[in-house]
Amino acid sequence: MLQDNYTRLYDYCVEHSTPMDALLFELDRETHLKTLAPRMSSGPIQGRILSVISNLVNPKHILEIGTFTGYSTLNLVRGLQSDGTLLTIEVNPELQYISKKYFEKSGFGNRIIQKIGDAKQIIPTLDYSFDLIFLDAGKKDYPTYYELILPKLRKGGIILADNILWSGKILDEKMDKTSVILDQFNKQVVDDPRVENVILPLRDGINVIRKL
Numbered sequence: 001m002l003q004d005n006y007t008r009l010y011d012y013c014v015e016h017s018t019p020m021d022a023l024l025f026e027l028d029r030e031t032h033l034k035t036l037a038p039r040m041s042s043g044p045i046q047g048r049i050l051s052v053i054s055n056l057v058n059p060k061h062i063l064e065i066g067t068f069t070g071y072s073t074l075n076l077v078r079g080l081q082s083d084g085t086l087l088t089i090e091v092n093p094e095l096q097y098i099s100k101k102y103f104e105k106s107g108f109g110n111r112i113i114q115k116i117g118d119a120k121q122i123i124p125t126l127d128y129s130f131d132l133i134f135l136d137a138g139k140k141d142y143p144t145y146y147e148l149i150l151p152k153l154r155k156g157g158i159i160l161a162d163n164i165l166w167s168g169k170i171l172d173e174k175m176d177k178t179s180v181i182l183d184q185f186n187k188q189v190v191d192d193p194r195v196e197n198v199i200l201p202l203r204d205g206i207n208v209i210r211k212l
């Protein structure tokens with residue numbers, strides 16, 4: 001019953017939020033047709049949240065960790081300053097034929113830089129002061145990513161860490177391995193005097209972290 005209500009409320013939110021445009025619709029459809037785990041894509045509500053937050057922050061430099069097919073990228077990029085750049089990292093080269101096509105179609109192609117490889121190796125080589133970072137790659141590495149990206153975030157900058165409630169499994173008495181790590185990550189953040197944060201219980205949970 002609770003799940004049923006949740007689904008109805010989610011559908012209500014989708015129906016009463018600005019809809020995806022034609023390009024995002026096409027990307028969402030291709031993602032569902034051609035990838036094995038389309039649920040990894042942010043989807044309409046989270047995509048719109050990313051676009052609204054990005055517009056509020058109006059970043060010059062955005063970092064995204066975990067491109068997948070680029071749905072979140074194309075929402076984040078909408079808040080970018082006109083001379084800004086969005087750098088997105090993806091370990092799986094098989095997905096690039098989809099993401100690259102949509103980046104080019106979007107008109108933002110020249111401002112999106114995609115790097116293929118392990119983000120843990122790539123982040124230390126980046127020489128940017130980021131205003132907004134979307135963390136959405138392998139959950140088991142969140143504690144590592146956090147320490148790698150915080151020095152690259154400007155003061156007042158925002159990290160959005162996705163999936164931190166892990167479909168509610170974070171509350172299980174006998175947590176799975178990923179939940180244990182995500183729980184450690186959430187504790188690591190709330191105990192960190194370098195930041196303030198709030199967890200938004202939206203979709204799979206987003207930890208919104210602001211560097212002090």
Ligand SMILES: C[S@@+](CC[C@H](N)C(=O)[O-])C[C@H]1O[C@@H](n2cnc3c(N)ncnc32)[C@H](O)[C@@H]1O
Binds near residue numbers: 043
């Ligand atoms: C949840 S999906 C990202 C979804 C995307 N941000 C969106 O909302 O549309 C996670 C992605 O992270 C990628 N990934 C996993 N480990 C990674 C790593 N070490 N470095 C870079 N990307 C990684 C996966 O291949 C996958 O495409």
